[in-house]
Amino acid sequence: MPDPDSARPQDEIAYDRGRLGQWLDGDARADGVSRRGMLALLAAVPAAGLVAGTPRPAVAAPTAATAGAVVAPVSGTTVKPLPEEWFRVLGTNAETRWEALRGTGYHTPSERFFVRNHTSTPVIDAAGWRLRLWGSGLRGSPAPERAVEFSLPELRRMPAVTRSAFLECAGNGRSHYASQQGQEVSGTAWTLGAIGMARWRGVRLSEVLRRAGLTHRAVDVMPRGLDAEFVSGGENLGRVRRPLPVAKALHDVILAYEMNGEPLPYDHGYPVRVLVPSWIGISSVKWVGDIEVSATPLYSPWNTDLYRLFGAAHPEGGGPPLGRQTVKSAFELAAGARFRAGRTHLLHGRSWTGAGTIRAVEVSTDGGGSWRAARQLDVARPGGWVRWSVPWRPRRTGPAELLARAADSTGRVQPAESVHNDQGYLFDAVVRHPVTVR
Known part of the structure; x- marks a missing residue:
């Protein structure tokens, strides 16, 4: 049987289109979901030419x-x-x-x-x-x-x-x-x-x-x-x-x-x-x-109502149910962490993805003005994360922003901005991590 993850989201859309067709024909069951909720899902994944029937009771x-x-x-x-x-x-x-x-x-x-x-x-x-x-x-x-x-x-x-x-x-x-x-x-x-x-x-x-x-x-x-x-x-x-x-x-x-x-x-x-x-x-x-x-x-x-993408950037009635995770990176640091100027510090972090494996990680220590490759400390594996490190020698005192971005083997790269959705799912943008140099 083919793996439905191999071509997300196309396979998931086709899967839900088929399920909606069965629901309209009375061959599907909505457990705790109102007809209104089902019709909203139908609007998200059109199933042309289907004729509505009577859904079976739960x-x-x-x-x-x-x-x-x-x-x-x-x-x-x-x-x-x-x-x-x-x-x-x-x-x-x-x-x-x-x-x-x-x-x-x-x-x-x-x-x-x-x-x-x-x-x-x-x-x-x-x-x-x-x-x-x-x-x-x-x-x-x-x-x-x-x-x-x-x-x-x-x-x-x-x-x-x-x-x-x-x-x-x-x-x-x-x-x-x-x-x-x-x-x-x-x-x-x-x-x-x-x-x-x-x-x-x-x-x-x-x-x-x-x-x-x-x-x-x-x-x-x-x-x-x-x-x-x-x-x-x-x-x-x-x-x-x-x-x-x-x-x-x-x-x-x-x-x-x-x-x-x-x-x-x-x-x-x-x-x-x-x-x-x-x-x-x-x-x-x-x-x-x-x-x-x-x-x-x-x-x-x-x-249906939860774990789908709603909002202006998404289909009317919401996108298909969410499956795979997106790509993200994080520093192993507290927000506002303090560093000494003129000393070399080793920054650590982790990156992960729900599709493929992590291919590369880059770090910026000047708020995104320039980027350099981080050293990956783990073999990238599906479903896992990669720990990484990069040295940093700050010269100026004051506030600074650290950024990390990852790319995975499917070609996804963390963007500068995440596409908005009303329920705030799947934030994948590069996160600006504030620190202080003293």
Whole structure:
């Protein structure tokens, strides 16, 4: 089966055009999405010549109780501590301070890994947890109450894979739309710390789907989390869930139960999470409890109203659902860091991309007036980042701006300005890092 990532976004547009056609013909199901939302998606991806029918009603999904998990609340939004020297706390979320990554190595220590929570971290009893697979894309088309179940020990007995991959929120860098470009956006005001690199171990989703009875009719795979239902703007959107094309699910997605050689921490999906390499973080559903495998296209609020590009520069009704991440760079420095004039300093940073690999990194120490190549310290790998360094000997005292830009193997280069969208996703412009020379 071809990989839908090979030609993003064309393949994703074609994929959604086909799904919309099926929805209009009454062969698709919108889980928690209004007809208005569906028509907005239709406007974004025209499907000429289609005739509207009557969408089929939603099928009830397993709840936390029917999934066999015992979920306990936590007193705050996270279980792990969030010391100020490591994190900026942003509501239910916490972004990693880049200066806290200096000297930590290639993988982000789990205790310093950023947290993206819609509500609060659930504490789940792994002994009672079961992963339930159900839906019309499986042999026998099991309903939720007749789902195929796997316990954690059963998953661990399956062939395991280990992969180093970054996770990054689609809104990483969002605050720079306002601070650098003077543009209003909605959402959590991340700087660049909503990313982390870890070594994940688990079982291929393709293996689990095969054992559950995947059929050739399957088109969508939708994991659902066991965290609390998410209420936004007074509307209950239900538990976090987002469908994946079956081709992506079979390609490189894993069900991870270890992070950096240890069981998943509670805040990062214990006992099992989905890992979708190179795609926006919402695809990698934490605390997964059930997976619907459907022979008809699926939609949720997380790929209709959310995680699409809206605004003047995008199609009326929004662009297609987001998949791959973009290319970015960051210095391992605090904003406003101080340097001595007349001394040589070694600047460090990291660059990453969701497509291909990092090909080159350049750094400017004069606000963009001139650029020079940084020394790459890692072999560039798909789904990973590259650490780099460059020496700097400032001569003048006063404020200065450091800039870093990366290019990847697909030809993408970080631009001077990111194309605006209302929800502030996929900021990819070169970030101006302020420092002081004294």
